[in-house]
Amino acid sequence: MRTASCRCGQLKITCVGEPVRISVCHCLACQQRTGSAFSAQARWPDAQVTLDGEWKAFEAAGDSGARATFRFCPVCGSTVAFAGEGMPGMTAVPVGAFADPSFPAPTVSVYEDRRHPWTAVLGDDVERWD
Template sequence: MSQRLASCSCGQLTAQVVGDPVRVSICHCLACQRRTGSVFGQQARFLRENVSLSGVSSEYIRVSDEGSRIKFHFCPNCGSTVFYEPEGLEEYLGIPVGAFADPGFPVPSVSVYEERMHAWVIPPADAEHIR
C-alpha cells in the first residue's frame, strides 16, 4: 500500500497518508485562487482514518459558495496549508496536492468552478467538468 508525506514549507506540520486518494480535484473558485496564490487549487481527499497528522497548526474557517464551512489548517511558522476539513464530509481530510511535492501524484479526475477558470488553463480532458 502506498504512503505519501505532505508537509508545510518548513517541515513543522505534516500529514502522512496511507493508500490512494478517494478523489483528486482542481478548483478554480476565487477563494482557492486567493488561498493558493495560484490560478487554481488542487487537492486530494483521503479518508481521515488513513491520515496521520503531526505538528502544530493554526486554523482559518471560511464559508464556501454553497454555504458550508471549510476549516483550513496551516503552519503558524511558514503559513503553508497542509490539510483542511470540509463541513459535511467529516470522514475525509483534504490535502493540497502541492504539499506532497510529488510530480507523480495522480491526475485530477474532477475540475470545479470552471466558469472562473483562467482562459489558458486546460484541465485533463477526461476529468468531470463542473461549471
C-alpha cells in the first residue's frame, strides 16, 4: 500500500498494490499542469484507490484531444489524482505526491517529440512513444 498527499496534507490518496504503469509525459498540457518540463505519474485500477479529504475537479483535454479529470486540493492546489479517457478505469497519481525518493522508476515515456532537449529519461528499459 502507498499513500500520497497534497502539499498541505488535507487530501490523501491510498493506493493498494503496485502500480500497473509508471510513466513520464512530455506533452504541453502536462508541462502546463505541473509547471515543469514533464510530468511523472503512476497508475492503479480505480478499485485500488481511495481519496480521503476535500477535493475539487478540473476537466481538460490533453494534447491527444482525450479529456481528463484532475482532482486537486482546494486549499493548496496540488493535483493528487487524475483519470482520463485514454486509460479508462485507471487512476493516475503524480509520483511527487508520494514524497518517496525510493519510488520505482518510470518504464514508459510519452510525447517525446515535445521533450525539452535538455531533459533525459534514464534507462534502456524505458518504452518511448512519440
